[in-house]
Amino acid sequence: MPTVTGDAADVDPACVGGVARLTGSDLDLTLAGTCPRVEISGTDLDVTLRAATYDEVVVRGDRNDVEAVSVSALSIEGTENEWDGQGAGSLAISGDRNELDFDGTVGAIAVAGNDNEVEAAVLGAIDDAGDRNRFETR
16 A cells, blocks of 8 residues: 655545555655556645556646656656656656656657657657657766
């Protein structure tokens, strides 16, 4: 069962139907435990995902900052979100001005937005349907 620590007593981290939902604004949250899918929705959230890996993580909203280890599939939907993680099997971005930094490998990447930045040790195939997106390897 996932647990949340931080300044969010009203956040229910229960893994219901295989999904843990973290929603709010201007909160610092740490999610411990596993759940196949994690959905982060809000504005100005600072989230740390502690499990070694998650099957799927979805980040919706603006100006969220997420730290994680590895995810099988990552989806970023919003503006000015930041991600710092180990790796991702696949990455989908639909939004603008998001910054993603991976220490390891990112598999297939699909972007439908503008001015996004993705940096990783290894980048997979890139489908870029936006403008001014940057993809860099270390």
